[in-house]
Amino acid sequence: MDVATSIRDSLPQTDEIIVQYLDGLYADADEEYDSIMSTTRGMLESFATSDEKAAFQDLMKSLGDYLSEQLDSKRASQPGSDGLAKLDRVMEMSKTMSTTRAVMEGVDLSSVNKGKETRVDLKKLEKQEAKLKAKIDKRAKRVGGELYEGSKLIEATKRQEPYEELFMKVNPLDARSSSKGKSKDIHLVNIDVNFGSHRILSNANLTLAYGRRYGLIGRNGVGKSTLLRHIALRELAVPSHITILFVEQEIVGDDTTAIESVLKADVWRDKLMTEEKELNAQLSVLETEGDGSKMSEESKEIASARLVEVHQKLTEIDAETGPARAAALLAGLGFNEEDQHRPTRTFSGGWRMRLALARALFVKPDLLMLDEPSNHIDLNALAWLEDYLQTWPGTILVVSHDRAFLDAVATDIVLQRAERLEYFKGNFSQFYATKTERDKNARKEYETQKTYREHLQAFIDRWRYNANRAAQAQMKIKILEKLPDLEEPEAEDTERFKFPETEKISPPLLQLNEVQFGYTPEKIILDKVDIDVGLDSRIAVIGPNGAGKSTLIKLLTGELKPMAGHLTRNGRLRIGYFAQHHVDTLDPTLSPVKYLQSKFPGKTDLEYRSHLGAFGITGLTGMQIIGTLSGGQKSRVSFAALSLLGPHVLLLDEPTNHLDIEGLDALMHALQVWNGGVILISHDERFITTVSNELWICNDGKVQKYYGDVTSYKQLIVSNLKSKP
Structure with a gap:
């Protein structure tokens, strides 16, 4: 069956780019049947006019039959195959659905099993995602289309771990005390960051000086949030004595009050405070009910010694000022006294994001990472946040598109593009001026080198076979070979929106x-x-x-x-x-x-x-x-x-x-x-x-x-x- 001809005959209005794409998809079909058929239906349905609905259905049936034959033939031809395909079960759901189909149909896999336990073989899933993306990207480039966007399942799986467990794992209690005297600068060289088969960074350098505030910028989809998650999960080799916190998602609402939620954000403080109460209660019982025996006295000594350790650690983390600090943070972010004692479940999504921000500020990590913090707060809270972050004692890495916010907060700008990180001193306005000048010089240098290369090549082409000039031509060839690789600077990304002119109507409007x-x-x-x-x-x-x-x-x-x-x-x-x-x-x-x-x-x-x-x-x-x-x-x-x-x-x-x-x-x-x-x-x-x-x-x-x-x-x-x- 000629897929391209069948589509053109049945649906003549179909764009040729779609015809070519689907022709390539069927030509080397080795994905799941449902995935390919779902992709086909999604792309072709919009080209079927009301008079062509029957032709569209017939075409889909023909393509389905042809695809079944193709897949059966490929399976049967594999060495050791019995003609049957064995699919790995990567997740349990109330309805069986492949990852590929979910992506193509727009299903948010992170919410399919909300409230249920999801068991995912992450390595198998990443391999499956990588295979699918590589194929689709290859075809998309062939026909000038957009690249594949992976499902959210892998990210959701990595973030499934409860906050308390993840916090203690990423930020062990000993890290706070062991950090004294140690540098809190971060300098990682030649790092690679991937999502599936998609390369986010390649041989890049991550440099964050302690106490500096970095604004991370770059186009949508370049992988800024992915980089932050890799750092937050210590998938990059950040020194273990540096505490990290990443504010990304709103908190889950329950009966915990807003101020209690902020206090519980510092998991070690909360655990030590709980242990302190338990030890005091234990000692009280031993004092009143102890029989003076050797065992009773040893129990008191052990509990007393541990209580001293707990008090020391609570002092180190400034636990006593916790309630006052939490109340001040919430007030700055717009929570009045009444709001601070409301259950978190009564707040909307935007206010829960504010709570998540307050929790992070309360913990005071060495490295605080924020993803678009201004998206969910009003101008009043934003003004307070800008002022508050200017005196932040640790390191900040913030993703934001708000230039005024970056001007107020950032001491450095990190530009993520072309699988690398570029660093600029100063706020966004200073970055823009520097980058403009840097790009201008890079373009000028490129044009100069290009002209020089063309001049050398023209001389070589003209005289290399001339006996009198052959030596000179050989010398030019050697010069050309020794020149460094010429890489054209990236063109400036520009976009244009356009609203149609409106006709005038008489006031009042x-x-x-x-x-x-x-x-x-x-x-x-x-x-x-x-x-x-x-x-x-x-x-x-x-x-x-x-x-x-x-x-x-x-x-x-x-x-x-x-x-x-x-x-x-x-x-x-x-x-x-x-x-x-x-x-x-x-x-x-x-x-x-x-x-x-x-x-x-x-x-x-x-x-x-x-x-x-x-x-x-x-x-x-x-x-x-x-x-x-x-x-x-x-x-x-x-x-x-x-x-x-x-x-x-x-x-x-x-x-x-x-x-x-x-x-x-x-x-x-x-x-x-x-x-x-x-x-x-x-x-x-x-x-x-x-x-x-x-x-x-x-x-x-x-x-x-x-x-x-x-x-x-x-x-x-x-x-x-x-x-x-």
């Missing part, structure tokens, strides 16, 4: 007049709000979490109705709304092309793919299942969908959370040149400053214009926090 809102009459969230939005509006709404910023946006969209006052809205007005968790509402079982088709029917697949390309979703990514896309890619799909509305006004609630620096630059530029109105909620100082020309503060039930800039607002927040007793 969108107004709130004396609006009051509360979910109950007893608890008013917003009171007497007046705001006027036009096509030239560029408004940023700032303020603490829970003050009503998102509620204001929902009132403007009409999702919520005022209890009092008036909402005026032009009948022709179209609003594009990007919610804080918008990426989570995308259908994970559809491809970006199919998703746009379901929301905005009537265009060809080529038009959808072209539109997605304007937001950075290119190649086969447009045909990939949304569930397998990164957070940044999902954000790009959301913005592509918003733009198809042809909005007059964009309401953006934390739109920057999942975008890398290049994606953020693209979004800012698109909003700057767009001719519609923008209201945004964001914690990103640079984004606010670049896009908006008005600041409005939402706090204490009021929404009022602020006549300073973001920097002055953050300074005000920090000074107010410091002035509190």
